[in-house]
Amino acid sequence: MTSTPNPQRRSEKSHRATLAAAMDLCSEHGYGNVTVEAIAARAGVSKKTIYRWWPTKGAVVLEAMVGIAGDATQFPDTGDITADLCTQMTAVLDHVMTGPRAAVYAGIIAETQHDAALARDLRTQLLAPRIAAARDRLLVARAHGQLAADADVDMAVDLLYGPLYYRLLLHLGTYSHDRLRSHIERVLSAFAPSAA
Amino acid sequence: MTSTPNPQRRSEKSHRATLAAAMDLCSEHGYGNVTVEAIAARAGVSKKTIYRWWPTKGAVVLEAMVGIAGDATQFPDTGDITADLCTQMTAVLDHVMTGPRAAVYAGIIAETQHDAALARDLRTQLLAPRIAAARDRLLVARAHGQLAADADVDMAVDLLYGPLYYRLLLHLGTYSHDRLRSHIERVLSAFAPSAA
DNA sequence: CGAGAAACGGCACGTGTCGTGTTGACAGTG
DNA sequence: CACTGTCAACACGACACGTGCCGTTTCTCG
Known part of the structure; x- marks a missing residue:
């Protein structure tokens, strides 16, 4: 106790x-x-x-990270799904995956590999809300006919964010803004409504 | 010295x-x-x-990991790019991203966040060869007209493997074999040759 | 406004792991 | 049969962890 x-x-x-x-x-x-x-x-x-x-160093840094990422990574809805994804994901890239903060964020994620409580907090405080927001934004786009009616939005989220974390954590270099945009366009093209 | x-x-x-x-x-x-x-x-x-x-514990475990993953994750070439990707990626999933070994692999990757030498070894001994193999296999498929002539194979590799590592390292659950297959099919569809 | 409770800074402590140093036993080579 | 270098065993200092204690400060409530 x-x-x-x-x-x-x-x-x-x-x-x-x-x-x-x-x-x-x-x-x-x-x-x-x-x-x-x-x-x-x-x-x-x-x-x-x-x-x-705080229970550990990781919890301290996580809270600091949540404070930084908190406001800056909201999801807009201008009606243009491509533009909105670019806006949000560029913010993510610039705030937590570029410069010195990239290593800090990677360090926290590393810590979650042997700290289950921290992993839970990272998920509930940082990841889950953003994943849900991305999912919701994609569902709206789908309802508006900007994506195929049967588009698997969960898979789309994986395809959108997966490569960013993959490149961050495996030290394969980060995306430029241009490359991020073509990445997003390519993923959305895979879920585009059929030409029929 | x-x-x-x-x-x-x-x-x-x-x-x-x-x-x-x-x-x-x-x-x-x-x-x-x-x-x-x-x-x-x-x-x-x-x-x-x-x-x-060995310089560190990480180097020991990495060598053990390379030994395990070494043979099991080769790239076949049956002429069917979808089937070959399924074969190789299923092997990766089963060998290093499922069961107790998943945590071990994640632990090594975590270590690379504060051990530059280990990060280099992970890249050169484990990642780079497989990324290159995937890239080569996709280039062959493109040359055979199974992908669009202007398909960006590097982006395809990111889209194929990124979500696997993303889900592993962020504790978002691993893919089932079925989901992995539809994931692969979806990515390839984004690079399919134009219907024209 | 004053008494009490609780968080505060400073410090010391025991614990566990790290990576290295030292020693003597052992195996391979010329 | 000597020589060279790896081997297991043990001891060691260094460092960070997480906790306990103490005297001080700050806030709350009567």
Whole structure:
């Protein structure tokens, strides 16, 4: 039994300082080379305080990541499915799969391979909402006749996002904006309504 | 400078025992919960001996993994591109993305996020040859008119394999054989020669 | 406004794993 | 039959983890 701390009395200053320090240090030195002690030192916070509110380093960085990705990766609906997918996926690419944050995001995903609780949090807080949003947006497009009536939207989501994570986690290079666009167009063409 | 050991005098018995122990323990307890000491103990080998021949635990497990995946994931050429892709990708699915080995493979990939040398070895020893083989097989199919003349085979490889790794590493569930087949058919349909 | 409760920073501690150093036994080669 | 180098066994320092304690600060409630 962990003694449950009282969220109302939590120091919001320490909270924010910890998240900022975690993201900064991970961006600088890489996720795996950052220790909880280092985060505590940079944030001007006691190590004990971090462990009071988060179970592991991964949980801290995940929360920081959710904060960053949170607003920036919403799904628009302009009526043009291709344009909307480009907008959202370009944002994903730029915010979490390019530059120093790419390694941080990859580091968290790596951590989920041996931390089941973190894997669950990553799924529920970051992945699932976006997958659902993509699915919904594709369903709308299908209802509007922009995709085939029998298009498998789950498969479409896999085809759209799969290669991005594949290239990120296997170090195969990231997509340029141009390549991302032709990628999206190619996938949508596979689900286009029949010419009949 | 590491004192270079003499490969000719290497104990082949210890070599094999170490690889087997590493794969067994990782399958049982998960990649992250296995230590070099445990591998040494199980193999009846000194920890020093492991460090003499491999730089890290990841390198040991990678070599074991390469041995397992080595033969089983060759690319056939029966003339039917769909069938050949099904054959090879089903083998990949069954050998390294299903059951206990899935977590081991995911564990190695996780390790590459903070071990550049291991990332390089994974790419050169495991990924690159298979990506090249897939690419070559698709080029043959294109030359035979089974794909559009201007089909982007690199994009096709991304679309074929990306979702497999995406689902593996993000814990989104693995494909069934049936779903894998329809996945392959859908991707190929996106590169089908024009009906004209 | 004051007393109490709870989070806070600072510090020390035990634990586990890492990667290396040392030793003496053993096997292959000239 | 000596020489060279790998082998198992054990000990070691370094480092990060996660927790416990203590005195201080901050917020809440009577």
